[in-house]
Amino acid sequence: MSHARYLCLMPFDRDRVLRGAAALLARKSTATMDEVAKAAGISRATLHRHFAGRDVLVRALEALGIEECEAALDAARLDEGPVRDALRRLVREIEPAAGLLSFLYSENQLFEGEGQNEGWERIDARLVALFRRGQESGELRIDLTPAWLTEALFGLVVSGGWAVLDGRVAAKDFPFMITELLLGGALRREGP
Amino acid sequence: MSHARYLCLMPFDRDRVLRGAAALLARKSTATMDEVAKAAGISRATLHRHFAGRDVLVRALEALGIEECEAALDAARLDEGPVRDALRRLVREIEPAAGLLSFLYSENQLFEGEGQNEGWERIDARLVALFRRGQESGELRIDLTPAWLTEALFGLVVSGGWAVLDGRVAAKDFPFMITELLLGGALRREGP
DNA sequence: CTTGGATGAGACAAGAATGTCTCATGCGCG
DNA sequence: CGCGCATGAGACATTCTTGTCTCATCCAAG
Structure with missing residues (x-):
């Protein structure tokens, strides 16, 4: 409220997210949902909104x-x-x-x-x-x-x-x- | 003390354990230490006595x-x-x-x-x-x-x-x- | 027979990952 | 301008795995 922080809202691009996840998981197959989200440039919350769980993502x-x-x-x-x-x-x-x-x-x-x-x-x-x-x-x-x-x-x-x-x-x-x-x-x- | 249960004590055979672990992990690379122990026919405690952690086992x-x-x-x-x-x-x-x-x-x-x-x-x-x-x-x-x-x-x-x-x-x-x-x-x- | 060593079973806490939730913020649209 | 929607951030409980511990049991050596 008091802080005028300028956040970067990344619009959700399913294809972009999937390719980012693939690029990361190809190198580290045990990557966390959090790491996948960061690699895709979105937050874990948004990732989880579109892919209900890790198995859904896979x-x-x-x-x-x-x-x-x-x-x-x-x-x-x-x-x-x-x-x-x-x-x-x-x-x-x-x-x-x-x-x-x-x-x-x-x-x-x-x-x-x-x-x-x-x-x-x-x-x-x-x-x-x-x-x-x-x-x-x-x-x-x-x-x-x-x-x-x-x-x-x-x-x-x-x-x-x-x-x-x-x-x-x-x-x-x-x-x-x-x-x-x-x-x-x-x-x-x-x-x- | 009161129960006269006859347990099967499996003597520890490092090679046998490693091969059992390999056979299991070849099919399910995410198998738990508990599953590995069961596959090798020993208890998780004994497995952990000889291999201090999962990384040591790997x-x-x-x-x-x-x-x-x-x-x-x-x-x-x-x-x-x-x-x-x-x-x-x-x-x-x-x-x-x-x-x-x-x-x-x-x-x-x-x-x-x-x-x-x-x-x-x-x-x-x-x-x-x-x-x-x-x-x-x-x-x-x-x-x-x-x-x-x-x-x-x-x-x-x-x-x-x-x-x-x-x-x-x-x-x-x-x-x-x-x-x-x-x-x-x-x-x-x-x-x- | 007695004793020491190793095992099996299980309890326990710590840590990580997950799934769910709330709330504030930014952006597009009417 | 105001509204609705999606996002980001973070808190929270839950679950799973791990690592450590204790204790009873079994076996073999002395």
Whole structure:
């Protein structure tokens, strides 16, 4: 009343808050709601008004991750052209979401048996279909199952995201390293 | 005094406790000290007598993980024969530690800037040396850096460990899938 | 048999995080 | 100008985990 304090009222921007939370939680998955609020530039009260609890926030982040993955899948046009090119497009599109995926990947073990997995199952199915198409066209070897290739792709994206976060790998090399390793492997040869 | 209850006194076995803790924490990284104690078959009091706190327990698990990694590196005889065979031996040897490594990998982000990393640095250095040897002998391609190949190996081991834990991949396929993908990639070809 | 050591069970306080509440402030809108 | 709404700040109780403690029990060594 007596103090004429000039406060900065930050209007609530759901997308901005979610991305701030993702950026923080990717590095410190145990961050407090208070830390998340500070990272997003809002107060804990406002954060709690829009996300009733930590689990709601994590679920929202999961939905965002699914959304970004499916957007990347769409943008990559997996059905067009050689599988190798589709995969290169996909990794390039999915790179910005690598940090969020790393967080969700480590958090997923907590969702054991609960719902909200239909989104991941859709994504899984589309990737499996991509790898299966590559096998049926003769472009990919058939002794590595599509399910394992899907796991490996996620694993490389996640570990690549962490390596970039920690500065062990340059961000600009991210798509090249992942696609080259996943497609061609480490062995040197004269092949295609 | 009046009750003649027959209790089962579990003698303390440090290794057994650590492995029980690792098995639980690999699936639920936020497990309580109480849950860890129950999983190890001892009381929380005894657990706390031997590991003064949660951080001490995690550090002990980290030391165990480093120990098992270095044992696997030794057993794989990385300096002998073709790099591809050395890598196959390594993955085979490191498979039993995949669960523990998955937990430590997700927990590592909490050790930011602190000590205890010299063990991981030693392991990293040995893996980098292995990949470098493969590049210099012409066995491995040179456009994938040894640092990235090391990251990718860890990423594949970790994601493979999780996939096995969740039943998405058969445990017996673990070494084959990882080594084949890491060495040969997904593309089909006539190469060696 | 007796004694010392280690364990299990449980109580207890301290601390952290969460969820809920109130109140004052700032901003947009009529 | 005045009003309503959303925010920021902070207090508060609750819950969970942790760390410490005590005591009874069991086992093995002497």
